[in-house]
Amino acid sequence: MKIKPETINDNNREAVLALSVREDQQFVASNDVSLRQADEANAEQPGLARPFAIYADDKLVGFCMFAFTPENEAPDDRYWLWRFMIDQNEQGKGYGQAALTEIMKYFKENGADMIYLSTEPENELGLHVYRKFGFRETGIINDGELVLMRMLKGPNKLIRDFFGVNVEKPMHIRGKKGYGVSIAVNDCDGDILQYCSGSGRYSEDFPVNTDMLFQAGSVSKPMFALTLLRYADKGKIDLDADISGVIPEYVKKGPVTFEALLSHTAGYNVHGFPGYPAKHEELSLEDVLSGRGNTPKLRRIKPYGKQYMYSGGGITLAELAFTRITGATLREAFQKEVAEPLELKRTGFFQPLDEELAAGAAFGGKLGSKEDPEHGYHYYPEHAAAGLWTTPTELVKVGVALSRSYRRGGFLKKKTARRMMTPVMDSYGLCIQKFGDDIVGHCGWNEGFLTNWRFSLKNEICVALMYNNATVAASKAMDKAAGEIFENAKG
Numbered sequence: 195m196k197i198k199p200e201t202i203n204d205n206n207r208e209a210v211l212a213l214s215v216r217e218d219q220q221f222v223a224s225n226d227v228s229l230r231q232a233d234e235a236n237a238e239q240p241g242l243a244r245p246f247a248i249y250a251d252d253k254l255v256g257f258c259m260f261a262f263t264p265e266n267e268a269p270d271d272r273y274w275l276w277r278f279m280i281d282q283n284e285q286g287k288g289y290g291q292a293a294l295t296e297i298m299k300y301f302k303e304n305g306a307d308m309i310y311l312s313t314e315p316e317n318e319l320g321l322h323v324y325r326k327f328g329f330r331e332t333g334i335i336n337d338g339e340l341v342l343m344r345m346l347k348g349p350n351k352l353i354r355d356f357f358g359v360n361v362e363k364p365m366h367i368r369g370k371k372g373y374g375v376s377i378a379v380n381d382c383d384g385d386i387l388q389y390c391s392g393s394g395r396y397s398e399d400f401p402v403n404t405d406m407l408f409q410a411g412s413v414s415k416p417m418f419a420l421t422l423l424r425y426a427d428k429g430k431i432d433l434d435a436d437i438s439g440v441i442p443e444y445v446k447k448g449p450v451t452f453e454a455l456l457s458h459t460a461g462y463n464v465h466g467f468p469g470y471p472a473k474h475e476e477l478s479l480e481d482v483l484s485g486r487g488n489t490p491k492l493r494r495i496k497p498y499g500k501q502y503m504y505s506g507g508g509i510t511l512a513e514l515a516f517t518r519i520t521g522a523t524l525r526e527a528f529q530k531e532v533a534e535p536l537e538l539k540r541t542g543f544f545q546p547l548d549e550e551l552a553a554g555a556a557f558g559g560k561l562g563s564k565e566d567p568e569h570g571y572h573y574y575p576e577h578a579a580a581g582l583w584t585t586p587t588e589l590v591k592v593g594v595a596l597s598r599s600y601r602r603g604g605f606l607k608k609k610t611a612r613r614m615m616t617p618v619m620d621s622y623g624l625c626i627q628k629f630g631d632d633i634v635g636h637c638g639w640n641e642g643f644l645t646n647w648r649f650s651l652k653n654e655i656c657v658a659l660m661y662n663n664a665t666v667a668a669s670k671a672m673d674k675a676a677g678e679i680f681e682n683a684k685g
Contacts, residue, residue, distance in 0.1 A: 197292040199246035199258060199300065202229070209254050210247050213281040221314040225257050228277045232259060239263070243276065248293050255289045256280040258297060264305055270332075270343070270355060273306040278320075294327050298346060307347040312339035333361075335388035335404055356389045357381075357682040364671040365661060367392040373663040374402035374556065378586035380594050380649075380656040382685035388587060394556035394662060395570060397563060405540060407547075407555040408660035409571060410582040411638025412466070413589065413645045414543070415509055417532065418524060418578035419456050419625035420592070420606070422516055423614060424531040427607050431519060433624075440515045444483055444492055454499055455512035456625050457618035461496035464489050464507025467580050469572025469641050471565055472546065477575040479514040483507070487575070502620035506579035509625070513578035524577045535605065536591055541584040543577040555583065556662045558642020572641045580640055586658035593635070593649035593656035600651050615651065633680070637673070639664055646676040655683050 202210055211229070215222045223231075232243035242263060248256035261274040275297060280290045301309050311329065313320050315338075324342055330352045334341040345351055354362040357379060361367065365375055374392030381387060390402040410417070425431040431452065438448030454460040467489055470477075477487050485491030492507045513524055520527060525543040533541055544551060547569075557570025574581040598604045599611035606614070614624040621628040628634050635648030644664050649656035657680045659672055 196251055197296050198249050200249055202245050202247050206247050210257050213257055215279055216282045221316055222279050228259050250289050255284040256293060270310055273301055273309050275309060275311040290323055302346045308343055308345050310343045312336050312341045315340055333389050333391040357679045359675055359678045361675055370399045371397050375661045376402050376586050377659045378590045379683050380590045380654055381683040386590060395562055396560050404587055407551060407583045409640045409643040410584050410645045411580055411640040411643055413636045413638040413647050414580050414582035415625040416636050417582050421528045421531050423606055423610050427610050437515045440518050444511055452512055455508045457622055458502055458504050459499050459619050460508050461494045461498050462505040462508035463493055463495045465504055466506045467576045469574045472569030472571055472573050474573050479510060482510055482576055502622055509579040510576045536595055538588045541588045543581045544583045545577055545581040546573050559663055561642050586660050589647050589658035590656045594654045597649050597654050644669055644672050646672050648680060
């Protein structure tokens with residue numbers, strides 16, 4: 195049997211269009227779609243797309259298409275097996291494996307030292323064949339498809355590279371049972387790319403995936419602020435009003451405003467919260483603020499409005515005032531005002547975490563082995579300060595919505611968004627931090643979890659990283675990786 199890729203022409207084009215895959219393989223694009231995409235790509239950049247008919251001896255059995263941009267600076271953008279299919283009537287006869295051998299030969303002869311492809315996670319047959327030929331998952335998910343690569347020259351060593359950053363090494367992602375990381379990026383082209391690697395549960399074979407929930411730590415704060423500001427836009431909350439009468443038991447002397455509490459300038463103590471074992475009895479906001487939990491009683495220890503002093507306690511006080519004014523819990527308000535409009539399916543103040551969500555959630559650090567093998571995370575009654583569960587992809591959606599609001603209004607009124615992201619004191623706005631001239635965001639640290647979330651005010655570039663390892667070294671590594679990925683995502 196001789197397998198030969200041949201150029202598609204007027205004599206075989208209709209026959210290629212007639213090829214199809216089985217009904218259970220409908221995630222493979224039709225050849226009609228592929229050829230139209232090839233024509234569009236080549237009209238914009240001649241020679242980029244190279245479609246071929248696959249013949250076994252003289253019989254047409256399949257179709258493939260390559261993408262060639264050898265001049266591209268990024269190695270993972272140069273050589274791609276863009277499409278590959280064997281007709282449903284010709285599968286199971288060895289044509290696929292034989293064709294892949296010829297395809298890799300073609301790439302190598304045309305200067306490629308590595309080749310990439312992407313496929314749907316449900317394409318089990320395709321993944322089996324690709325893995326057999328030495329392709330390995332890179333951890334990148336592009337438009338919902340797994341990205342695989344294979345070296346064609348030298349040892350077949352997998353290159354871990356996401357926007358030019360090797361995430362594995364600095365963040366100590368080692369094998370399938372160590373720590374795990376999940377990343378999402380909205381890049382300069384407006385595409386959301388994702389990266390997953392390692393285990394969501396330390397010491398377990400529990401691969402991180404794009405839907406896996408992580409605790410967001412203090413990134414909960416801007417999500418609370420966003421919820422509150424939605425009410426402000428509707429005239430139901432006044433950021434400048436004295437709310438000391440709403441929470442009199444915690445304010446001996448007013449005034450106190452939402453702006454002061456959200457900007458950490460109200461002078462309150464209690465920097466952060468350690469959380470409680472997952473099965474701990476539920477606590478109210480009043481329990482926390484009155485010191486009946488594992489943190490001190492909330493009190494003002496610095497002059498009001500005179501300095502920036504980070505206070506998770508002050509954010510919790512703001513949450514209590516918010517719930518008393520609106521009559522809604524933060525979980526309810528966030529779901530209605532943020533999650534539903536932005537179509538967030540995996541984000542919420544789930545405290546305690548619902549059992550059906552817990553089944554697929556990441557565990558924080560080594561809490562599963564240290565405290566509870568079934569609930570390897572802490573419970574946070576301080577919802578606004580530390581209680582959010584989410585995914586990097588959905589954090590990116592929020593970042594893009596806020597960036598648009600800042601530039602032209604939308605999810606928030608333009609004036610409101612600009613107020614949120616304009617520093618009140620020490621580069622900190624309303625639960626948002628300024629990282630650079632046009633970069634804002636927030637970091638988060640819960641027991642066993644780290645989050646780094648940042649986005650541009652000038653365009654829609656946004657980066658979110660979530661990691662189930664919380665140490666000072668891990669935090670520094672994540673911050674460095676987030677910064678590099680953000681810069682490279684600018685294109």
